[in-house]
Amino acid sequence: MIWRSNVDWDELVTPKVAADWLTYRRELQLLSKLKISRWLGMCSSADEEFHVFTDASEAAYTAAIYCRTKTDKDEVKVVLIAAKTRVAPLKTTSLPRLELCAAHLGARLVRQIQTSFGHKLENLYAWTDSMITLAWLQGMPSRWSVFVANRVADVQEVLPASKWRHVVSELNPADCASRGINPSQLITHPLWWTGPNWLRKTDRFWCKPSVQHNTDLEQKPGKTTSHVTHTVDELSKPIPMRSSLVRLQPFLDAEGILRVGGRIKNASCSNDIRNPMILPKRSSLARLIAAELHITMLHAGPQMIQAAMQRRFWVPGNTGGESRRMKIGAN
Template identity: 35%
Template sequence: MVSLKQYNEMPTKRRVLSDVAQLYDPTGFLAPVIISGKVFIQTLWSTGISWDTPLPKDLCHIWSKFRNDLGILDKVRVPRWLGMDATNRTSLYGFCDASQKAYAAVVYARTIDNDDKANKSLLTARTKVAPLKGATIPRLELCGALLLAKTICNVRKALSLEDTSVHLLTDSSIVLSWLRKQPVMLKPYIANRVRQIQQLTSLDLWHYVRSAQNPADCASRGVTPSELLGHHLWWSGPDWLRQKTIPFDQAPELQADERITMQSEERSRVLTFASSIRLQLITRRIDGQHIPLAQRFSSIKRLVRTTAIVLRWLPRYRHFRHHLVTAPEMDNALELLIRIDQSSAFPQDLRCLGEATNLSSSSPPYSHLTPT
């Protein structure tokens, strides 16, 4: 399965990249091993080593050990029959996980014959290297969940299993909490991925699994070839897949640090603030009628500038005391005007979003939040 030419010279970045590219594994059976090679390439890029410069001794030792152990993978044997036929019941189980190095998704097929005997098989796995900067573990866990959602859709389409039951599992309580929220309540990075997952999968498909029973854990952290050979959790999945009925674990309550992480990824709630000043600062009473400030200007630029000047009188914005209106002030004013207009046009919808409840199917924004 793995055959790499032996070299006598010191390895270089070009040679390392060539060797990793030769590890052809389209199904992902060897993902826990190959991800270590991908992570090593990322390490080489971060060091700034040129293409044909010999690797430093420490990196050379790590790579030589990894490369020499690859021959063990020739002993890997994978059953080709998945146990699927017209009389057996088939279901798919997907797992995802993330570490500082990478995130991964793995899918298993579970078939039950007429004698209620369960058979489980590894179908496919996918891994991606984590970015070097700006990625927290909760964000990477969410990326792993999105990778799993895409993978399970591809598997169902490739095997014509669109009507097969599916269960998706993660060991991140934060990810499960994010998936229950409306994307508009979250910051763009989280919202974009949550929206994609919600479009690809249904919320009731997602469950919690303990880290010790999550086979995607080894694919996100990497294992040696010798460890992969006898890795029962990777090749067969958790033991409870053999049970006739599977009781999924209850997700634990979020810890204090996890709640802080959740709050840091939510959009700032300016709606209450906007409502409180709408009638006080940006409207004018004329003959008993409230005239919105937006109706008193024919130019959006003048409207935003005037609103920015008005906001200078509020305690929240008193740090803006420049003679000229600055770009941040203009941005704050424009955001406030948009939120005020939204609160006037969609009061019921915003109330539902604030209470984390589902929007009405007759709501105008509903069509933009649901897949077409």
């Protein structure tokens, strides 16, 4: 609030800021009474779940992750593992964008927890009270503006669309941090320390498929970029936005072969020339093809081999020198 009020370093702050600060300073000593359980309830006889809650306000955005354990005696325990809060940027930003920043912060927090635990978190769910953010996260990154697309792509690598659920604001524990609470409220705030009450019930309604949401906000006007999967069997996993394949507009043909897309689909040439097959640069198949062309073309140079390969195949990052190395490697 101080930096938004344009108060210089040697000027008095506004009465409201001064009153809020004095209250906060007075209550800080109450935190000496705060006790936090270090045991998350994880043991060999308990089932574990992890729930990430994210929220944003005009002042800040937050992510908090909880561990939910259930013993064979149906005893449920929910414990806060970690949380992160960031102050909203000074530049005016829409609330949906801030909510997306909170989701992005949640994905980064999950990465940090997984690094600390030394393994990937199974049975992981994520929650937000923003319908627009859910719609963004459920769509392909290529549908959205650059700001949204970059963050959606990064979030989906850790928290795919299938992991996200909607929670009402009143029951979102991340709301406590994004809007702020005093130390006196923090000490005995059940929503913050143990999450919403329904997490401690045995009815795991969140295991049902998530509801689909839609929005036109931040959608690219009249532009479509192809996103395909790494394998035919993983149709729900998009290629990351940072992948070099994205600019090729790749697609899977009827036989499940990955091909280059583009604007020459109506050209009067063969299908292999219009849409060459994509091969990994260091794959055995690419090396064998380069070696065969080297022999059939009577030991032609790297540039001729590369030109011949590109009539049917596209090897990302391939240069004439790379074609020569692939040929030598195959021999």
